[in-house]
Amino acid sequence: xxxxxxxxxxxxxxxxxxxxxxxxxxxxxxxxxxxxxxxxxxxxxxxxxxxxxxxxxxxxxxxxxxxxxxxxxxxxxxxxxxxxxxxxxxxxxxxxxxxxxxxxxxxxxxxxxxxxxxxxxxxxxxxxxxxxxxxxxxxxxxxxxxxxxxxxxxxxxxxxxxxxxxxxxxxxxxxxxxxxxxxxxxxxxxxxxxxxxxxxxxxxxxxxxxxxxxxxxxxxxxxxx
Numbered sequence: 001x002x003x004x005x006x007x008x009x010x011x012x013x014x015x016x017x018x019x020x021x022x023x024x025x026x027x028x029x030x031x032x033x034x035x036x037x038x039x040x041x042x043x044x045x046x047x048x049x050x051x052x053x054x055x056x057x058x059x060x061x062x063x064x065x066x067x068x069x070x071x072x073x074x075x076x077x078x079x080x081x082x083x084x085x086x087x088x089x090x091x092x093x094x095x096x097x098x099x100x101x102x103x104x105x106x107x108x109x110x111x112x113x114x115x116x117x118x119x120x121x122x123x124x125x126x127x128x129x130x131x132x133x134x135x136x137x138x139x140x141x142x143x144x145x146x147x148x149x150x151x152x153x154x155x156x157x158x159x160x161x162x163x164x165x166x167x168x169x170x171x172x173x174x175x176x177x178x179x180x181x182x183x184x185x186x187x188x189x190x191x192x193x194x195x196x197x198x199x200x201x202x203x204x205x206x207x208x209x210x211x212x213x214x215x216x217x218x219x220x221x222x223x224x225x
Contacts, residue, residue, distance in 0.1 A: 039103065040101060040103050040106060042158075043103075043106035043107065043109065043110055044101060044106060045157075046106075046109075046110065046113070046156065046158050046161065047093065047096055047097065047106065047109055049155055049156050049157065049158075050089060050092070050093050050113055050156065051090075051093055052155045053089070053151070053152050053155040053156050054086050054089045054090055054093070056148075056151045056152070056155055057082065057085070057086055057089075057120060057124075057148060057151075057152070058082070058083075058086050060147060060148050060151065061078075061079065061082040061083075061124075061127075064127065064131055064144060065078070065079060065131060068131045068132055068133055069133070070130075070131050070132070070133055074130040074131060075130070075131060077130060078123075078126065078127045078130040078131050081123035081126060081127075082120070082123050082124060082127070084119075084123070085116060085119050085120035085123045085124075086120075088112070088115075088116040088119065088120075089113060089116040089117070089120070091112075092109050092112035092113050092116060093109070093113075095108075095109065095112075096108070096109035110161075113161060114160065114161055114164050117152070117161055117162075117164040117165040118164045118165070118168065120165055121164060121165040121166065121167060121168035121169045122168045122169075122172065124148055124165075124168075124169050124172075125145070125168050125169045125170075125171065125172025125173055125176075126172060127144065128141060128144060128145065128172055128173045128175075128176035128177075128180075129172075129176050129180065131144075132144060132176070132180070134180060134181050135181040135182065135183065136180065136181070136182045136183075137182075137183055138177070138182055138183050138184040138185070138187065138188035138191075141173060141176065141177055141182055141188050141192070142188055142191055142192055142195070144173065145169055145170060145173035145174075145192045145195075145196070146192065146195045146196070148165075148169065149162075149165065149166045149169055149170065149195070149196050149199055150195075150199060152165045152166070153166065153199045153202070153203055157203075157206065158203075159200075159203040159204055159206070159207040162199070162200075162203055163200050163203065166196045166199055166200060167196075167200075169196070170192055170193055170196035170197075173189075173192050174188075174189035174190075174192045174193055175189075177189035177192065
């Protein structure tokens with residue numbers, strides 16, 4: 001039996017040394033992962049809450065039509081406008097709910113939802129001209145504009161998304177107070193703008209509070225690890 005030849009030199013390549021990660025680079029990577037996780041969680045929560053906001057908008061539209069007792073043609077036209085807005089929001093929800101933790105899908109959902117809310121704000125504000133009877137009490141116009149704005153803000157809890165609905169609703173409703181026979185029209189328009197501005201301010205304050213809490217959470221998690 002022939003003996004195995006022993007090579008004169010060991011040609012096996014030596015393993016390359018693994019470079020130690022730099023502390024600064026590691027912290028930057030962890031911060032980026034933290035920001036992505038926070039954004040994914042925020043968008044996933046927005047996805048779940050958008051369904052409730054859509055249902056609330058549809059329910060408030062039905063209540064407004066029944067309470068106004070307006071003629072059929074304007075009510076049907078306004079119901080169609082609000083219905084299209086609700087359908088667009090439901091469509092964006094249906095496309096994203098199949099992959100609720102995919103960051104790219106959630107970002108696409110947020111863009112579609114923002115567009116749907118902007119249209120919904122204009123559609124709802126148009127109801128101040130189409131649905132409310134003539135003459136209209138100031139309290140009726142204020143409730144018509146403020147109720148959906150507060151409901152959307154409370155249900156979504158997302159500053160940018162809610163403001164996209166609140167701004168056109170407040171603008172058209174206050175304009176209706178000035179152009180239509182509304183008792184105390186100027187005062188009603190000012191009160192609508194005041195309520196909607198207070199809603200936007202509350203959302204801004206809540207958003208900053210959450211951002212501050214998220215900023216503090218990352219150093220604490222690093223210390224704990």
